[in-house]
Amino acid sequence: MSNIRVHELTKIFGKTVALDHINLDLPQGSFTALLGPSGCGKTTLLRLLAGFEQPDEGSIHFGDRCVASEREHVAPEARHIGVVFQSYALWPHMNAAENIVYPLKTRKVPAEKIAAKLEEVLGVVGLKGLEGRNIEQLSGGQRQRVALARCLIADSRIILFDEPLANLDMHLRASMVEALRDIRERTGATMVYVTHDQTEALALADKIAVMEKGEIIQFGTPEEIYTTPGRESVARFVGRGGLVPARQIAGGGDKPARILVAGQELDVRGYGGQGEVRVLLRPEDLSIAEAGVPATVVQSIYRGPVHELRLRIDGTDAEVLIDNRSNIIPGSAVYVAVKDGWILPR
Numbered sequence: 001m002s003n004i005r006v007h008e009l010t011k012i013f014g015k016t017v018a019l020d021h022i023n024l025d026l027p028q029g030s031f032t033a034l035l036g037p038s039g040c041g042k043t044t045l046l047r048l049l050a051g052f053e054q055p056d057e058g059s060i061h062f063g064d065r066c067v068a069s070e071r072e073h074v075a076p077e078a079r080h081i082g083v084v085f086q087s088y089a090l091w092p093h094m095n096a097a098e099n100i101v102y103p104l105k106t107r108k109v110p111a112e113k114i115a116a117k118l119e120e121v122l123g124v125v126g127l128k129g130l131e132g133r134n135i136e137q138l139s140g141g142q143r144q145r146v147a148l149a150r151c152l153i154a155d156s157r158i159i160l161f162d163e164p165l166a167n168l169d170m171h172l173r174a175s176m177v178e179a180l181r182d183i184r185e186r187t188g189a190t191m192v193y194v195t196h197d198q199t200e201a202l203a204l205a206d207k208i209a210v211m212e213k214g215e216i217i218q219f220g221t222p223e224e225i226y227t228t229p230g231r232e233s234v235a236r237f238v239g240r241g242g243l244v245p246a247r248q249i250a251g252g253g254d255k256p257a258r259i260l261v262a263g264q265e266l267d268v269r270g271y272g273g274q275g276e277v278r279v280l281l282r283p284e285d286l287s288i289a290e291a292g293v294p295a296t297v298v299q300s301i302y303r304g305p306v307h308e309l310r311l312r313i314d315g316t317d318a319e320v321l322i323d324n325r326s327n328i329i330p331g332s333a334v335y336v337a338v339k340d341g342w343i344l345p346r
């Protein structure tokens with residue numbers, strides 16, 4: 001069994017509570033991204049899962065097996081998991097191929113089977129032709145792929161990734177994202193993935209755990225996290241958008257929520273209720289129009305096919321972004337049409 005159960009997991013370094021009673025239930029074969037600002041505890045959680053640290057409180061189960069608690073500590077190598085950490089040591093005295101096949105050698109797998117497996121995983125991670133190189137002759141990204149190939153060849157049921165794509169250029173990143181999806185489909189391994197990069201998390205994961213100050217503040221599908229953030233920090237951290245003060249006057253829940261923004265009535269999504277709220281408005285739901293919410297252009301940045309306009313909603317300090325085909329010079333008065341928005345839960 002390779003589901004992961006984390007119960008009330010707590011880790012304290014001196015005065016820093018790096019993890020504060022974390023609970024997580026990750027089904028077998030799931031792919032979970034841990035997302036959050038620097039210092040929120042992502043790496044600490046991963047290191048505890050890997051067995052590089054011991055918890056101060058709480059427990060970790062892989063299937064029915066307790067691997068960490070106040071009393072229990074299963075050593076990293078006895079957890080039978082794959083680890084692709086940025087700083088994860090490869091054997092420096094072995095070449096890439098020797099590093100990759102190491103888990104099979106220790107299991108005394110026949111040589112021809114090892115050779116066939118090696119060919120296969122080299123293809124998956126895109127390292128064909130480099131297998132004879134020594135580790136110090138490989139770039140950071142290539143070393144990470146060696147580490148990934150080693151997990152694949154070992155058929156790890158649980159694989160932990162710490163920013164595995166951070167050292168790769170854009171094109172290689174894209175092809176590795178594809179490779180990871182593919183690996184996941186083929187192996188059914190349970191994967192936990194730490195990243196700073198929200199686009200990567202949205203593209204890869206089936207669940208995202210957003211962390212802040214040692215806590216999981218929202219756990220949901222990428223779509224839930226993006227379209228219905230539970231609090232301001234999630235709304236600000238994931239995707240672009242602006243939080244605009246508004247007054248909810250009717251509706252919400254199953255029905256559209258009617259709000260007033262700068263004197264204009266709008267229908268958006270949100271829970272039922274009335275009173276002062278803040279609404280998240282994302283660029284893809286906004287456009288410059290003949291009529292709508294009055295605003296002033298503050299800044300315009302050319303971003304390839306579009307001009308990203310930063311607008312201040314009149315009568316507020318709140319700013320929103322719009323991707324517009326043409327440029328509008330800062331200082332111009334405009335109207336914003338709003339197709340959709342999300343009222344932050346009170």
Ligand SMILES: Nc1ncnc2c1ncn2[C@@H]1O[C@H](COP(=O)(O)OP(=O)(O)OP(=O)(O)O)[C@@H](O)[C@H]1O
Pocket residue numbers: 013014016017018036037038039040041042043044045196
């Ligand atoms: N060995 C340690 N000793 C003392 N404090 C630590 C140690 N490891 C982590 N911390 C602290 O615990 C908190 C969480 O750190 P962690 O590395 O888990 O964050 P992170 O979310 O992975 O950050 P980043 O995205 O910057 O890597 C931080 O405040 C960090 O300074």
